[in-house]
Amino acid sequence: MSExxxxxxxxxxxxxxxxxxxxxxxxxxxxxxKFGIRSIGVDTIAExxxxxxxxxxxHFGSKDDLICECLQEVARDVETMWGEITASNPNDPRAQLQxxxxxxxxxxxxxxxxxxxxxxxxxxxxxxxxxxxxxEGVKRTYYIHLxxxxxxxxxxxxxxxxxxxxxxxxxxxxxxxSVGAEGPSARFxxxxxxxxxAFADRxx
Amino acid sequence: MSExxxxxxxxxxxxxxxxxxxxxxxxxxxxxxKFGIRSIGVDTIAExxxxxxxxxxxHFGSKDDLICECLQEVARDVETMWGEITASNPNDPRAQLQxxxxxxxxxxxxxxxxxxxxxxxxxxxxxxxxxxxxxEGVKRTYYIHLxxxxxxxxxxxxxxxxxxxxxxxxxxxxxxxSVGAEGPSARFxxxxxxxxxAFADRxx
DNA sequence: GACCAGAGTTACCGGTCAGTAACATCAACG
DNA sequence: CGTTGATGTTACTGACCGGTAACTCTGGTC
Numbered sequence: 001m002s003e004x005x006x007x008x009x010x011x012x013x014x015x016x017x018x019x020x021x022x023x024x025x026x027x028x029x030x031x032x033x034k035f036g037i038r039s040i041g042v043d044t045i046a047e048x049x050x051x052x053x054x055x056x057x058x059h060f061g062s063k064d065d066l067i068c069e070c071l072q073e074v075a076r077d078v079e080t081m082w083g084e085i086t087a088s089n090p091n092d093p094r095a096q097l098q099x100x101x102x103x104x105x106x107x108x109x110x111x112x113x114x115x116x117x118x119x120x121x122x123x124x125x126x127x128x129x130x131x132x133x134x135x136e137g138v139k140r141t142y143y144i145h146l147x148x149x150x151x152x153x154x155x156x157x158x159x160x161x162x163x164x165x166x167x168x169x170x171x172x173x174x175x176x177x178s179v180g181a182e183g184p185s186a187r188f189x190x191x192x193x194x195x196x197x198a199f200a201d202r203x204x
Numbered sequence: 205m206s207e208x209x210x211x212x213x214x215x216x217x218x219x220x221x222x223x224x225x226x227x228x229x230x231x232x233x234x235x236x237x238k239f240g241i242r243s244i245g246v247d248t249i250a251e252x253x254x255x256x257x258x259x260x261x262x263h264f265g266s267k268d269d270l271i272c273e274c275l276q277e278v279a280r281d282v283e284t285m286w287g288e289i290t291a292s293n294p295n296d297p298r299a300q301l302q303x304x305x306x307x308x309x310x311x312x313x314x315x316x317x318x319x320x321x322x323x324x325x326x327x328x329x330x331x332x333x334x335x336x337x338x339x340e341g342v343k344r345t346y347y348i349h350l351x352x353x354x355x356x357x358x359x360x361x362x363x364x365x366x367x368x369x370x371x372x373x374x375x376x377x378x379x380x381x382s383v384g385a386e387g388p389s390a391r392f393x394x395x396x397x398x399x400x401x402a403f404a405d406r407x408x
Numbered sequence: 409g410a411c412c413a414g415a416g417t418t419a420c421c422g423g424t425c426a427g428t429a430a431c432a433t434c435a436a437c438g
Numbered sequence: 439c440g441t442t443g444a445t446g447t448t449a450c451t452g453a454c455c456g457g458t459a460a461c462t463c464t465g466g467t468c
Contacts, residue, residue, distance in 0.1 A: 020415070035329045038242045041455055053457085055415055063456065114326065114378075121382040122318065122326040125239045139383040163388035164372065164395045171375030174318075178325040179343040184367035191368045198402035224445070245425055257427085259445060267426065 021059045023049040029070045033116055037067060037123045067120070067131050074116050075138040082145045093152035100149065101192045104169045108185050114173040142166070153200070161199045168192055225263045227253040233274045237320055241271060241327045271324070271335050278320050279342040286349045297356035304353065305396045308373045312389050318377040346370070357404070365403040372396055 027049035031040045042063050046056045060066040081103065089095035113119065117135045124131050146166055150158035169192075172185040179185070231253035235244045246267050250257045264270040285307065293299035317323065321339045328335050350370055354362035373396075376389040383389070 036242075036327060038240075038327070039329060042457085043455075052416060052418095054417080054459095057457065058414080113329075118378050118382050119326045122323045122378075123240060123242070125243060125317075135382050136384060139379070139387065143383070143388065160391060160394060160398070163391045164399070166388050167372050167375030167379060167392070167395065168368065169375070170378050171371030171373065174322050174326075174374050174378045175343070175371060178322050178339050179347070180340060183343065184347060184370050187364060187367045188371070190364060191371065194364065194402070195368070195399065198398070246427085247425075256446060256448095258429095258447080261427065262444080 020049065020051045020055050024051065024056055024059060024066070025069055025073060028066055029073060029116070032067070032070060033113055033119075037120060042066070064130055067124075068134055071117060071120060071131055071134045071138070075134065075141075078138060078142060085149075093149055093154075097149055097153055097196065100146070100165075101189055101196075104172075104192075105189045108169075108172045108176055108188050109181065111173075112176065112181070114177045115170065118170065118174065150199075153196075155196075155199045157199065161196065164195050164199075165192060168195065224253065224255045224259050228255065228260055228263065228270070229273055229277060232270055233277060233320070236271070236274060236324075237317055241324060246270070268334055271328075272338055275321060275324060275335055275338045275342070279338065279345075282342060282346060289353075297353055297358075301353055301357055301400065304350070304369075305393060305400075308376075308396075309393045312373070312376045312380055312392050313385065315377075316380065316385070318381045319374065322374065322378065354403075357400075359400075359403045361403065365400065368399050368403075369396060372399065 024045060028040075028045045031045055031048060042056055043053055045066075046053045049056075056066070060069065085096050085099050085103070088099050117138055120131055121135050126132075143162060143166055147158055147162040150161045150165070155161050168188065172188040175183050176185040228249060232244075232249045235249055235252060246260055247257055249270075250260045253260075260270070264273065289300050289303050289307070292303050321342055324335055325339050330336075347366060347370055351362055351366040354365045354369070359365050372392065376392040379387050380389040
């Protein structure tokens with residue numbers, strides 16, 4: 001079960017690999033994603049992360065803290081993705097938007113559960129839950145990224161296109177979760193491209 | 205607190221009003237909707253319904269049973285809504301589709317929490333949970349209704365339009381829940397109409 | 409070797425939750 | 439009046455869950 005760094009104990013030791021804290025967050029993200037936040041107890045997380053509850057509580061003041069940390073890591077991943085999209089086709093916003101569609105579709109098909117942030121918003125109904133600020137913040141910056149990209153493409157109504165695309169994406173993820181993979185979410189790419197070209201036609 | 209039928213105890217008595225069972229389902233639907241399924245215990249439901257846990261368990265074998273009953277009532281409401289849409293503008297599918305957009309937008313604006321079925325799918329992650337069949341069934345018939353309506357309107361690709369509209373709607377509800385009322389969901393009507401006219405333009 | 413911070417172990421607390429048992433009440437109906 | 443069926447009441451079980459206390463262990467540093 002336990003990895004005791006079987007080889008190479010001499011020089012790499014200074015850079016500690018797989019610290020409990022990182023394993024806890026990674027495990028929590030995985031379990032929260034698969035089974036929901038409220039279904040998973042801290043004991044389960046700690047055990048699955050190969051550690052124990054006390055260590056978990058030494059790093060995170062509460063389960064809510066851990067939840068927020070997980071969502072913030074999601075936020076970082078999202079930011080990384082936008083960087084990769086920009087870097088994928090420099091100075092070609094149209095291709096970048098296609099790359100966004102491709103990645104989003106990949107996300108819809110490969111992942112039966114929806115967006116972690118949206119799911120958290122469903123599960124954490126307390127109006128003052130600390131996670132709500134994180135969720136709102138990430139979704140907001142995500143939308144700004146998408147608007148910027150649509151504007152760079154040069155459509156007449158970049159905000160409206162970004163609205164439509166983000167709702168299509170959000171809807172596809174939640175639809176796949178309710179109806180299954182053969183439902184409307186299966187045509188996400190075609191719909192997105194149809195909407196994009198519809199908006200593009202109106203400008204040129 | 206308790207209503208003891210203060211007046212009119214003579215003739216209406218035979219038709220029992222507000223039976224515990226109905227109050228339980230109505231209360232459960234309300235509380236599940238507002239606070240989520242997992243946050244609400246059976247005790248809370250029973251008390252809020254003006255009854256007690258034992259009576260609840262005499263009518264429903266388990267909490268999961270009650271959940272399914274609630275979702276099935278949602279299904280009945282949805283079916284009623286489709287009937288009303290059809291009756292609202294007989295023989296005018298285009299107006300019926302606009303009525304659908306209007307009602308859906310109303311739903312998005314007035315209701316901070318999303319669709320009960322989609323939310324239930326998020327919360328109940330067990331693959332074999334009895335509620336999942338209900339959810340899938342309702343969403344499927346809903347989609348069929350929408351496809352039929354789009355076909356009646358006479359667009360070239362009714363399935364794709366129905367896909368797009370249902371995803372926009374689904375996305376709007378979940379987006380409003382995560383980002384708030386000022387996010388992309390605020391432009392749901394404009395987006396829907398834009399998509400509808402884009403699909404309609406391609407046919408004529 | 410002394411020290412110390414991080415991590416593991418065990419046990420516990422208080423609360424909540426789904427579900428049940430046993431008994432009391434009450435209204436309708438014959 | 440007596441029966442019956444639905445409901446109310448109270449108390450309970452067993453499991454789980456978030457969080458804490460106290461102690462031990464270990465690996466690195468000076």
